Amino acid sequence: MGKAWKFEDNLNTDEIIPARFNITIDERELASKVFCEVRPDFAPGVQPGDVVVASWNFGCGSSREHAPIAIRGSQVRCVIAASYARIFFRNAINIGLPILECPQAAAEINEGDEVEVNLTSGEIFDRTTGRSFQAKPLPEFVLKIAEAGGLVRFLKEHSLEELVE
């Protein structure tokens, strides 16, 4: 269980991690700057297991993987958003950052709510309000990558062809 940190619509990759900090690929260093401009309280305050709750088009903008890596580095349990920008979605799956798509949860979970998430089933439970939500299931081939823990790990054991079988 963890606390919800709420974010707005169209949160872009520069807002997740400003371009000037992308010079490093060190996960901890990136995590120390994550959301630094839109939520300066996030990096110092986030606890392992907290969840990022965002709205529509989360992660739009650049293709930089630094953005999901910075979020992963903050040790949040997952991101819940109404929808994701295309490249961010792929990147999150590829680097093994759990993400759930659920417009209702994104709209109804409040800042600071205690939230429980079952990543396998996609069930989301807001303890504070007592409401539960069901996230969209991931497409099967995407699940294969996610279950392996990301694309790199998947490719160590498998071939790309297995994705579309």
Added chain:
Amino acid sequence: MGTLVEEIFARRVGHSVEPGEIVLLDVDAIMSHDNTTPLAIKAFREIGKPLRDPDKVVIHFDHAYPAPNLLAAENQQKITRFVREQGIRHFYRRGVCHQVMIEEGFVRPGGILIGADSHTVTYGALGAFSTGLGSSEVGAAWVTGKTWFRVPQTILVRLEGQTQPGVYSKDVMIALAGQLGMDGATYRCLEFAGSYIDELPVHARIVFANMSVEVGAKCGLIAPDQRTVDYLQRETKAQPPFEVFQAINPRYERVIEMDVSTLEPQVACHPDVDHVKPLREVAGLEIDQVYIGTCTNARYEDLEIAAGILRGRQVAPYTRTLVTPASQTIYEKALANGLIQVFLDAGCTVNAPGCGACIGRHGGVLAPGERAFTTMNRNFIGRMGSPDAEIYLGSPATAAATALAGKIADPRPYV
């Protein structure tokens, strides 16, 4: 059969495809740059398998080049070592990756290219499917030579009529972004067509493909035609034969129509690309820095338009005006034809080809409270430096007129 993207995918896989289907595609080129290559190398090393075809790998130094600080220098050193170790021949330090990809002949109609950069969509203007991916996928593609895609739905954008003097493809694209919104085409392919596109020179078509990602699109395509072929032959090292093809009995998710003939110059205002206003509503806003550059609008023709306005005049005394040609090739041509002299005489600063001020790391970083007018494609908060700076986007002509006035100004009196 199908929309342009379906047609390109079908040619590659050898059977027709439907939106929603997952396809595994061989790619012609895998592009990355100084900003995204280090993570790709990390992924590649972790996978631990050999590079499938070094000749498909194209690496550019453009984002922070020449290195402005020690970290950037170390990154570039690492990449250079990797390039040498792996025998990668396609290694460029000649300007913005996307422009160089086109000039050096990697882009051909019907081609399939991926890149660790969101503006990889740029090549769609020449009838190639190209899109941005993350570094891990680039590292993976180095190993597999392939990548997967879900066949996207297509939105047709039909543009009719001719723009008035002083109004450019950038203005049309900004107007469209305002209409579609920043997630208006997420996961979709945008196909640009109509009499306006038919008559439009290829350098100006590129703006549409380039900015299609600004509304979330997976790709932005224009059917290759005779203009495309002429452009490839004249301006690039791409080797013929070039295919000319069109959508056949396409089914579009929706169709957007716009008559461009009454359009005025447009500005995308701080802080979102879909925060669009006609220029007259923001004219007079004071500007600290004008930046003419980037993969959107720093081609030779763009510089020519700006130089036409700046020739024999002086930029405003408190407005830094930076010109960064998109590539070395463009720089050479601008130099040979006297455009660089025009910029220097007008009081501009001409920077080395590359991304320059676009990502706020060098070549024109903004201070808190400053306001920039640029020919870039996105105006995210903090993009050019301080998060307390503002970025406005418009055409090269508007940028030049703005540089002269020191405030956002209409280019039409000059053209």
